[in-house]
Amino acid sequence: MLSTLMIRPATFQDLTSIQHIYNQGIEDRIATLESSAKDLxxxxxxxxxxxxxxxILVAEAEGSVLGWASLNRYSHRCAYDGVADLSIYIERASRGRGIGSLLLHALEEKAVAADFYKIVLFTFPFNPMAQGLYRKGGYREVGVFEKQGKLDGRMTDVMIMEKLLL
Known part of the structure; x- marks a missing residue:
């Protein structure tokens, strides 16, 4: 199926698929401190x-969105205009098949074209699949925010990673 995979900018028509995939990430408790499903x-x-x-980019194969990635505002301070935050979510049944790597590479190209010089991201220390994706893509661990937020009533650490694009 990866041979038919297309990475493209998301459209409003993709929003229900993006929502579904994001809510899977929330349910699985491996990618975000969000704990409640998002409505449309x-x-x-x-x-x-x-x-x-x-x-926002989507990975589409045979008419189905299998994953998405976005560049997010890191800060509203103008000093950080060249820094973007990154999100990548892959549909549960499609994880581990290289879709994240393709989205990451495409998103980095868009980031450079949009004058970003750095991408940062936040991941859980207990999510080795995500860390593997980012390390393979040249991201380095900056550190860990200890007890950064609560997830299901438990304090949860968050790992910070970054990549300089220029």
């Missing part, structure tokens, strides 16, 4: 914030 209104607001430099 929340996702629509999020989509509207991702225009221009803050792009």
């Amino acid at each position: 209104n929340a996702m629509s607001d999020w989509f509207q914030e991702h225009q221009g430099r803050f792009i």
Whole structure:
């Protein structure tokens, strides 16, 4: 199926698929401190914030969205205009098949074209699949925020990773 995979900018018509995949990530408790599923209104607001430099890409095969990636605002301070935060979510049944690597590479190309010089991301120390993806892509661990947030009532650490693009 990867031979028919296409990476392209997301459209509003992709939003229900993006929502479904994101909610899987929330349910699986491996990718975000979010604990409640997102409804279409929340996702629509999020989509509207991702225009221009803050792009969303989808990985599509045979008419189905299998994953998505986005460049997110890291900070509203102008000093950080060249830094983007990264999100990647892959449909549960499609994880571990190289889709994340393809999305990551394509998103980095878009980031350079949009004048970003650095991408940062936050991942869980207990998610080796995500760490493997990012390390393979040249990201380095910066450190760990201890007890950064609560997930299911437990304090959870968050690992910070980064990659300089220029």
